[in-house]
Amino acid sequence: MYSYQSLPPPKTILSAAASLTASALLFKTIATTLLPTDLTNYLSSSFTTLFHRLSAHLTVVIPDSDGLTPNHLFQAANLYLGTKLSPSTHRIKINKPENEHDLIITVDRNQHITDTFQNITCKWVLKTEQLEFVNSNSNTVRSEQKFFELSFRNTHKETVIKQYLPHVLKTAEHIKAQLKAVKLHTVDYSGTDYWSSVVLNHPATFETIAMDNEMKAWILEDVKLFVKRKDYYRRVGKAWKRGYLFYGPPGTGKSSLVAAMANYLKFDVYDLDLREVQCNSDLRRLLIGTKNRSIIVIEDIDCNVGVQSREGENEGPDKDDKITLSGLLNFIDGLWSSCGDERIIVFTTNHKERLDAALLRPGRMDVHVEMSYCTYDGFKILASTYLQVKEDEKLEHFQVVKEALKKVKVTPAEIAGELMKGEDAEIVLQNLTRWLQLKDES
Numbered sequence: 001m002y003s004y005q006s007l008p009p010p011k012t013i014l015s016a017a018a019s020l021t022a023s024a025l026l027f028k029t030i031a032t033t034l035l036p037t038d039l040t041n042y043l044s045s046s047f048t049t050l051f052h053r054l055s056a057h058l059t060v061v062i063p064d065s066d067g068l069t070p071n072h073l074f075q076a077a078n079l080y081l082g083t084k085l086s087p088s089t090h091r092i093k094i095n096k097p098e099n100e101h102d103l104i105i106t107v108d109r110n111q112h113i114t115d116t117f118q119n120i121t122c123k124w125v126l127k128t129e130q131l132e133f134v135n136s137n138s139n140t141v142r143s144e145q146k147f148f149e150l151s152f153r154n155t156h157k158e159t160v161i162k163q164y165l166p167h168v169l170k171t172a173e174h175i176k177a178q179l180k181a182v183k184l185h186t187v188d189y190s191g192t193d194y195w196s197s198v199v200l201n202h203p204a205t206f207e208t209i210a211m212d213n214e215m216k217a218w219i220l221e222d223v224k225l226f227v228k229r230k231d232y233y234r235r236v237g238k239a240w241k242r243g244y245l246f247y248g249p250p251g252t253g254k255s256s257l258v259a260a261m262a263n264y265l266k267f268d269v270y271d272l273d274l275r276e277v278q279c280n281s282d283l284r285r286l287l288i289g290t291k292n293r294s295i296i297v298i299e300d301i302d303c304n305v306g307v308q309s310r311e312g313e314n315e316g317p318d319k320d321d322k323i324t325l326s327g328l329l330n331f332i333d334g335l336w337s338s339c340g341d342e343r344i345i346v347f348t349t350n351h352k353e354r355l356d357a358a359l360l361r362p363g364r365m366d367v368h369v370e371m372s373y374c375t376y377d378g379f380k381i382l383a384s385t386y387l388q389v390k391e392d393e394k395l396e397h398f399q400v401v402k403e404a405l406k407k408v409k410v411t412p413a414e415i416a417g418e419l420m421k422g423e424d425a426e427i428v429l430q431n432l433t434r435w436l437q438l439k440d441e442s
């Protein structure tokens, strides 16, 4: 070892370093100039392999695509790492897709992100590489390939591949669902005869729906269980779908409940008006065009003449040119029902008694929900939503409303209409009790 005194003078060290660098550069130039490209590549890859054998770390490369199709894992990592930024991250990217609510944050290239999973340190970096290829017109085309490098200790290979990467995928799905704006799809009958979509801005939530508290809690648990049961449906050999029939008078919240479910699950809604659908094959085309994780709603099913009853549907020369109840049931229950996953189908009707028994048979629509006239429980929810008052704050008025609702049949929509007439809770409640009294007397 050199002692401080025995070190050569700095000038000598600098000149030695300069000559070493020059030699290395010279060697590289000679190698690139004199050796064939294949041999240079072989030497380079052998050095890389040797380096990795000696290194205790493994690096996994995750490219953005395989050349043709996007790499789902790359996209998931991109979203996932956006939630793992640290104070040492200096550059991020922010994106706001037109149809989404929130900003999407991702890391920029060459930013190093460290994540810990089961005490394993996982180091990520996003890199880019310029690719050159000759296209069919013999032009040289340049493109950029992005890829993540994920490094960790070689001994954790099993855990990283079997547990950490699935964890990244799952978390990214969750982030995507949070970011996603729920969309409402309707058929554009004046144009393409196909689905067109807008963002569903319906504010209904399970908190704002006025209905029997127990029933509401039960429905919420039911949808929660449904989305968790992918493996269950596979195991029992059933398509992963659930059918709900919401019935009750107009203005009792059937559509609002659909919106509340969609907002809760972040599922898109496909609103299908069967009166506009010409025949069974059109129905199939539209239903197949719906995406997974969606709610297909067929409102006022009793008003859709063709599907009210199966009587006579096989008669006449034009039986294939119309929409029939059998066609619809075939989609709900038959082979078509297994096209797609995580589907909820909701039928709504104001007249359950008019529906064909085939539609009501046990097992067909899994859950029947009666949406009834406003109950006292429902009123308390509406008062809290519209006036922000609770029972104990206006006990006297609440007691009058409670007694009135036992005698008068009014819908939540009617009560909501009365509650919207002013801002002063005292005056609004006085007017509401008077209005209920008049209804009772009439």
Ligand SMILES: Nc1ncnc2c1ncn2[C@@H]1O[C@H](COP(=O)(O)OP(=O)(O)OP(=O)(O)O)[C@@H](O)[C@H]1O
Pocket (backbone or CB within 6 Å): 208, 209, 210, 211, 248, 249, 250, 251, 252, 253, 254, 255, 256, 257, 350, 371, 411, 412, 413, 414, 416
């Ligand atoms: N149960 C409810 N809870 C909260 N708000 C409700 C409820 N029912 C009705 N409303 C209010 O009334 C409006 C109309 O209700 P909605 O369209 O959901 O009723 P519907 O039962 O689907 O009616 P229709 O049978 O005519 O389609 C809603 O936008 C909402 O403001």
